[in-house]
Every structure is written in structure tokens, then in C-alpha cells.
Amino acid sequence: MSVDNRLKKIAGMIRVGSTVADIGTDHAYLPVFLVRNKIAVRAFACDVSDGPLDNARATVENAGVDNIIIRKGDGLAAVAPSEADTFVIAGMGGDLIARILEAALWVKDARYELILQPMTAVEDLREYLCNNGFQIVMERAVKAQGRVYTVMKAVYTGEKLLCDPLFYFVGKLGENLESDELEYITRKRRIIAKLADDIKSIESKKEKYAVLCEALLGIDRLIGNKDGN
Numbered sequence: 001m002s003v004d005n006r007l008k009k010i011a012g013m014i015r016v017g018s019t020v021a022d023i024g025t026d027h028a029y030l031p032v033f034l035v036r037n038k039i040a041v042r043a044f045a046c047d048v049s050d051g052p053l054d055n056a057r058a059t060v061e062n063a064g065v066d067n068i069i070i071r072k073g074d075g076l077a078a079v080a081p082s083e084a085d086t087f088v089i090a091g092m093g094g095d096l097i098a099r100i101l102e103a104a105l106w107v108k109d110a111r112y113e114l115i116l117q118p119m120t121a122v123e124d125l126r127e128y129l130c131n132n133g134f135q136i137v138m139e140r141a142v143k144a145q146g147r148v149y150t151v152m153k154a155v156y157t158g159e160k161l162l163c164d165p166l167f168y169f170v171g172k173l174g175e176n177l178e179s180d181e182l183e184y185i186t187r188k189r190r191i192i193a194k195l196a197d198d199i200k201s202i203e204s205k206k207e208k209y210a211v212l213c214e215a216l217l218g219i220d221r222l223i224g225n226k227d228g229n
């Protein structure tokens with residue numbers, strides 16, 4: 001069973017003693033790791049498709065661990081609200097993660113911890129969380145297989161938050177500036193700078209250009225980049 005740095009980082013953000021539902025589990029590597037390492041007392045390995053659920057069953061059988069329940073279902077419909085206190089939705093697009101949350105209104109409850117790891121559309125997910133009463137309480141970056149990913153822990157507070165340009169692009173990564181966070185932010189800065197450069201003389205994109213410039217300034221303040229490179 002291969003548990004890479006990305007899954008380990010997710011595991012590290014889960015409270016010891018939790019009951020975890022891993023939504024879109026595929027091979028169930030995370031639930032097995034969590035139960036085996038006594039991070040979760042019980043875990044649900046959930047997926048919408050049969051192939052991944054077959055993989056999950058094989059992993060759980062080979063690992064010989066108890067307390068893992070395999071469930072088929074679309075998003076959070078695979079579990080009842082009372083069955084878990086922590087939900088992991090990882091390895092999917094941020095837009096799909098937002099849709100999964102939006103389809104289960106009961107998850108808007110402060111008793112749940114959400115561990116979210118978007119592969120794409122990260123900014124859309126941050127914006128969704130801010131606009132829908134979820135607060136990102138912790139965010140860390142992690143490097144695995146040549147890519148740098150972001151992992152967020154979010155809880156529902158009911159308060160809509162401002163998603164300013166800096167937060168939109170780097171979330172809470174600035175609160176723990178270790179090497180993986182710096183690499184994530186530096187890579188993101190390069191992408192934003194290129195976008196800004198591409199639209200800087202287009203009249204109809206003036207507003208977007210201003211947003212990108214504000215994000216760049218914020219990033220430079222955050223990482224102490226005096227050269228603007």
C-alpha cells in the first residue's frame with residue numbers, strides 16, 4: 001500500500017480519535033492508514049464508482065484492518081450525518097468538491113471538520129468556502145511526485161468571509177511558511193505574474209489586471225520578495 005506525502009499531510013490534519021469518511025476514496029489507502037495508525041477509530045471508504053470500490057475492498061482485505069466500512073454513494077450521500085465527524089474530500093477538482101459540499105446542506109454544521117485537497121480550481125473552492133460560511137482554519141502545502149498540493153481544513157461558522165485577491169490565490173498558506181508553502185506560493189506568483197503580463201494592455205481586462213496586481217503585491221509582502229520576481 002503506497003501512502004505518499006500528500007496523503008500523509010492529509011492524515012496529519014485529522015484529529016486523533018476521529019471517525020472519518022473519505023469521500024472519493026479510490027484505493028482506500030487513507031482510511032487504512034488512519035485506522036492502522038490509530039488516528040481514526042473508525043473510517044468509511046466511500047466512492048461513487050464500482051471499480052474504485054473493488055480496489056478499496058482489496059486494500060482493506062490485504063491490510064487486515066477492522067473498523068473500515070466500504071460504502072457506495074455520490075458525495076456525502078454515502079454516509080448519514082451522524083456517522084462521522086470528519087470528512088475528507090481529496091484528489092478531485094475544487095469545483096467538484098464545492099458541488100459535493102453544496103449537495104449536502106447538513107454539512108453546514110460546526111461539529112464537522114472538513115479536510116479538502118483540490119487538484120485543480122483551488123481558487124474556486126476557496127471562494128466557495130468564503131461565500132458559504134465555511135472558514136479555512138488551517139492550510140498547508142505538500143510536495144509529492146514533483147507537484148505541490150494544498151490541503152485545507154475547514155469548518156462551518158455561518159459567517160461569510162471576504163475572499164480578497166491574496167486569500168483567493170494563497171489562502172492560509174502564509175501562516176506556516178515552510179519550504180513547501182514557499183514553493184507553492186512562488187509557483188503561484190509566477191502564474192499570476194504571467195497572467196497579469198498577458199492582459200496588462202487590454203482595456204476590457206483592467207479590473208482583472210488590478211486584482212492580479214493586488215495579489216502580487218500581497219504575495220511579495222508575505223514572502224518578502226523585494227525584487228518582484
Ligand SMILES: C[S@@+](CC[C@H](N)C(=O)[O-])C[C@H]1O[C@@H](n2cnc3c(N)ncnc32)[C@H](O)[C@@H]1O
Nearest residue numbers: 023024025026047048049052073074075090091
Ligand atoms: C483521483 S481519485 C482520488 C483518490 C483519493 N481520494 C486520493 O486523494 O488519492 C478520485 C476518486 O473520486 C471518486 N469520485 C468522483 N466523484 C465522486 C463523487 N461525486 N462521489 C464520490 N466519489 C467520487 C472517483 O471515482 C475516484 O475514485
